[in-house]
Amino acid sequence: MDVNEPFRNPNLAERLLKELAADPQPAVIMEICGGQTHSLLASGLDQLLPRTLELVHGPGCPVCVTPVEMIDKAIHLAENRHVLFTTFGDMLRVPGSNSHLLAAKSRGADVRMLYSPLDALALAEQRPDKKVVFWAIGFETTAPATALAVWMARQKKVKNFSLLVSHVLVPPAMRQLLSSPQNRVQAFLAAGHVCAVTGWQPYQAIAEEFHTPIVVTGFEPVDLLLGIHRAMQLLRSGCGRVDNAYGRVVRRCGNEAALNRIAEVYCQCDRTWRGLGLIPASGLRLRDEFAEYDAEKIFDLQSNHAAQTGPCISGLILQGLKKPSDCPLFSVDCTPEHPLGAPMVSAEGACAAYYHYKTR
Amino acid sequence: MNKEQNTFSGSRSALAHPPIVQMAHGSGGRMMHDLIRNFFHAHLVSDQLQKGDDAATLAMGSSRIAFTTDSYVVQPIFFPGGDIGDLAVNGTVNDLCMCGARPLYLSAGFILEEGLAFDELERVLQSMAAAAERAGVQIVTGDTKVVDHGKADRLFINTAGVGILEHDHEMGARCLQPGDQILLSGPIGQHGLAVLSQRQGLEFSGEIISDTAPLHELTASLLAECGAAVHALRDPTRGGVAAALNEWAETSGVEIRIAQNKIPVLPAVQSGCALLGLDPLSLANEGKMLAVVASEWAERALQVMREHPLGRQAAHIGEVKAGSAGWVSLRTELGAWRVLAWPSGELLPRIC
Known part of the structure; x- marks a missing residue:
C-alpha cells in the first residue's frame, strides 16, 4: 500500500480547504521547496486556496540557486577528455554563461545522468582509464549520499573518483530572506525531505529570533494543506515557533546516521547563491582530510566570476519578490526548451511549474 | 528555417540552444515536434507527411x-x-x-x-x-x-x-470534432518505467513490465463495431498520453479536456513515478491506444474495447471541446483545472 495515498485524498483536502475558507485572514506564506511549488500547481491547489492567502515560492531548488560561475566550472571539467562527468539529471540543461552540460555532451563530452552518487563511484571502479567526477548538488537531502560515496571511495581506495561540491544549506538562506528589508514572508513551510535528514531543531532559533512560524511540511496536496493550516493557527496565536505537519516522515532530531556521515566528510563554508548572493556558512565543502576527492583541488578550475546577465529576473523570483508570470520573457522568449534562467529548467523551478501547469 | 530558428542566432538563446541535434530532440516532446516541423517537413515536402x-x-x-x-x-x-x-x-x-x-x-x-x-x-x-x-x-x-x-x-x-x-472513412489527427469523447485502452506508463528501471538498476515493489503488444485486434473490432464514428486512433508511445493529446489538439484546432481521476495507472507505476519525479502521462506506452469517438458511440466503443483482453481496463478519460484551440486541460483530483503541457526535453534514456 502506498503510504502517501491518504494524503492525496480529495475529500480530506476539501475539508481542510473549507476550514481555511471559514476563517479568512490575509497571510503571506513561503513554501521553501520547489517540489512543494510543483505539487501546489500540479494539483491545482493554488486555485482552490482562499484568495486572502498568498503563497510565495522560495529558493528551495538546488538547480536554480547554483550560480553561473559553478555551472561554468562544471562544463569546463566535463570538457576535459580525461573526465567522465556525472550528476543528477536537472543540472544538465541549466545554462551557464555560454553553454550547458547537454550541449557539451552533444559536442562529445562524456556526461552522464545518474540517480545516485554511488553509481558514479561504481563507474569509477569500472573505468580506471577515466577520472570520474560527480557534481554533488542539492540541500541537506542529497548530502548524506554524496558524503557516503566519498567515504566509500576512501574505504575502497578508489583514486579516480572526485566530487565537485555545490551543496547548500536551508537555514542560512531563510535567515537571509527574513533579514531583508523587502521581506513580506510571515510564515514558512519548511521542506519535509530536508527535515527528514536534519530534523527540525535547526529551525527553532530562526522561528524565535524572527518571531516567524515555521511548519515542517510534506509534498502531497493534503500535506501542503496541513502545513498551511498549522501555519495559520500559529500566525493567529502569534506563536513564533516550529511545528511538524509531516510526522509520518520527520523526527525532531532527524536522521542521526546521515547527519554523522555529513559531519565526518563535510564542513560548512560560505557560498554564493544565484539570486541571493553570498551567504555566510550556507554551503558544505569537503574536509581537508578528503582533499584528494575534491575536484576543485585536483583540477585546475579557474574562477571566471561570471554573473547572471541579461533580462532574466530569476534572482527576484528565487527571493519570492516576483512571480514567474511577472517576467516579460516568461513563456515568450523563455521556455523549458529555450531556458534563459535556471528556474525554467529544473523540475523544481518555479518558472517551469508555471509554464507546465498555468500557461495559456 | 522559420522565424523561431532565426532567433537562435541571438547570443544567449544560441548558447543555451546550440544548432546541433541533442538527445531531447528524440524524446517525443516539443523539441522533437519542432525538429520534424522545421527540418523534415521543410525539406521533404508531401501532403501525407504533413x-x-x-x-x-x-x-x-x-x-x-x-x-x-x-x-x-x-x-x-x-x-x-x-x-x-x-x-x-x-x-x-x-x-x-x-x-x-x-x-x-x-x-x-x-x-x-x-x-x-x-x-x-x-x-x-x-x-x-x-x-x-x-x-x-x-x-x-x-x-x-x-x-x-x-x-x-x-x-x-x-x-x-x-x-x-478496409474502410473508406477519413480518420486521423485532423479529424477531432467538438463533442467527441476520448477513450484510453488501459493503464499507462508501464513501458517507459520498465525500461528506465531496468537501465538504472532500480527495483520497485511489484514488478513493472513493458506493455508491448500488437493492437490490431482491438482496432479491428472497434472499427467493425463503430465504423465512421471512430475519428482518430493513436498509440501514445514516446511523450506518452500528454504528447499525443497535445498533438491532436494542435492539429485539429480544438481543446481536449481530460480528468486525472479517470486515467488508469497501476499503483506500482504511480509509486515509481513519484520516486523518480516523473509524470505517468509523459511516459511511453507500447501496447495502449487512445481513441476519439463520436459522442453517441462512446459507450459502445468502450464496451467493445473492454471485451478484448488488451482493453480490459479501458476508460473514458475526457472529451473534445471547441474552447481554447490547441490546448489540453486536465481536471486534477482535487477538482481544479490546469494545463497539461507537452512533455519537454525529458532526460529519459532511449526507450524504443
Whole structure:
C-alpha cells in the first residue's frame, strides 16, 4: 500500500480547504521547496486556496540557486577528455554563461545522468582509464549520499573518483530572506525531505529570533494543506515557533546516521547563491582530510566570476519578490526548451511549474 | 528555417540552444515536434507527411494501403516484458493499426555492432518471429549492416510495414470534432518505467513490465463495431498520453479536456513515478491506444474495447471541446483545472 495515498485524498483536502475558507485572514506564506511549488500547481491547489492567502515560492531548488560561475566550472571539467562527468539529471540543461552540460555532451563530452552518487563511484571502479567526477548538488537531502560515496571511495581506495561540491544549506538562506528589508514572508513551510535528514531543531532559533512560524511540511496536496493550516493557527496565536505537519516522515532530531556521515566528510563554508548572493556558512565543502576527492583541488578550475546577465529576473523570483508570470520573457522568449534562467529548467523551478501547469 | 530558428542566432538563446541535434530532440516532446516541423517537413515536402499521422494512407489502384516505418534503438535491448525484437514488430504493426489498416507485411533492417553475441541476436530474432505470428504479419524483406565496435549500441532495428485499409472513412489527427469523447485502452506508463528501471538498476515493489503488444485486434473490432464514428486512433508511445493529446489538439484546432481521476495507472507505476519525479502521462506506452469517438458511440466503443483482453481496463478519460484551440486541460483530483503541457526535453534514456 502506498503510504502517501491518504494524503492525496480529495475529500480530506476539501475539508481542510473549507476550514481555511471559514476563517479568512490575509497571510503571506513561503513554501521553501520547489517540489512543494510543483505539487501546489500540479494539483491545482493554488486555485482552490482562499484568495486572502498568498503563497510565495522560495529558493528551495538546488538547480536554480547554483550560480553561473559553478555551472561554468562544471562544463569546463566535463570538457576535459580525461573526465567522465556525472550528476543528477536537472543540472544538465541549466545554462551557464555560454553553454550547458547537454550541449557539451552533444559536442562529445562524456556526461552522464545518474540517480545516485554511488553509481558514479561504481563507474569509477569500472573505468580506471577515466577520472570520474560527480557534481554533488542539492540541500541537506542529497548530502548524506554524496558524503557516503566519498567515504566509500576512501574505504575502497578508489583514486579516480572526485566530487565537485555545490551543496547548500536551508537555514542560512531563510535567515537571509527574513533579514531583508523587502521581506513580506510571515510564515514558512519548511521542506519535509530536508527535515527528514536534519530534523527540525535547526529551525527553532530562526522561528524565535524572527518571531516567524515555521511548519515542517510534506509534498502531497493534503500535506501542503496541513502545513498551511498549522501555519495559520500559529500566525493567529502569534506563536513564533516550529511545528511538524509531516510526522509520518520527520523526527525532531532527524536522521542521526546521515547527519554523522555529513559531519565526518563535510564542513560548512560560505557560498554564493544565484539570486541571493553570498551567504555566510550556507554551503558544505569537503574536509581537508578528503582533499584528494575534491575536484576543485585536483583540477585546475579557474574562477571566471561570471554573473547572471541579461533580462532574466530569476534572482527576484528565487527571493519570492516576483512571480514567474511577472517576467516579460516568461513563456515568450523563455521556455523549458529555450531556458534563459535556471528556474525554467529544473523540475523544481518555479518558472517551469508555471509554464507546465498555468500557461495559456 | 522559420522565424523561431532565426532567433537562435541571438547570443544567449544560441548558447543555451546550440544548432546541433541533442538527445531531447528524440524524446517525443516539443523539441522533437519542432525538429520534424522545421527540418523534415521543410525539406521533404508531401501532403501525407504533413498530416502527421502514424502512417501514410495511399491509393493503389482500387484499394487503399497504409505505409509506415520506425527505427528501434531501445537500450537495454532486453527489458522486463519484452526486447527490441518484439518492440520493432509491435511498434510498426501498431502504427498501421492506428490508421485503421490491417497490417500485412513488414521489412526488417538490422544495424549490428561488431562484437554482438550470436545468442543475443538469435533471442531477438526468435521474439520477432513470435511477435509477427501473433500480429498476423509476415516479415518479407530485410537488410543487414555491421558497423565497428563503438559505432552503434549492440543492435538497432528498422521496420517498415504495409497494411490494407478496409474502410473508406477519413480518420486521423485532423479529424477531432467538438463533442467527441476520448477513450484510453488501459493503464499507462508501464513501458517507459520498465525500461528506465531496468537501465538504472532500480527495483520497485511489484514488478513493472513493458506493455508491448500488437493492437490490431482491438482496432479491428472497434472499427467493425463503430465504423465512421471512430475519428482518430493513436498509440501514445514516446511523450506518452500528454504528447499525443497535445498533438491532436494542435492539429485539429480544438481543446481536449481530460480528468486525472479517470486515467488508469497501476499503483506500482504511480509509486515509481513519484520516486523518480516523473509524470505517468509523459511516459511511453507500447501496447495502449487512445481513441476519439463520436459522442453517441462512446459507450459502445468502450464496451467493445473492454471485451478484448488488451482493453480490459479501458476508460473514458475526457472529451473534445471547441474552447481554447490547441490546448489540453486536465481536471486534477482535487477538482481544479490546469494545463497539461507537452512533455519537454525529458532526460529519459532511449526507450524504443
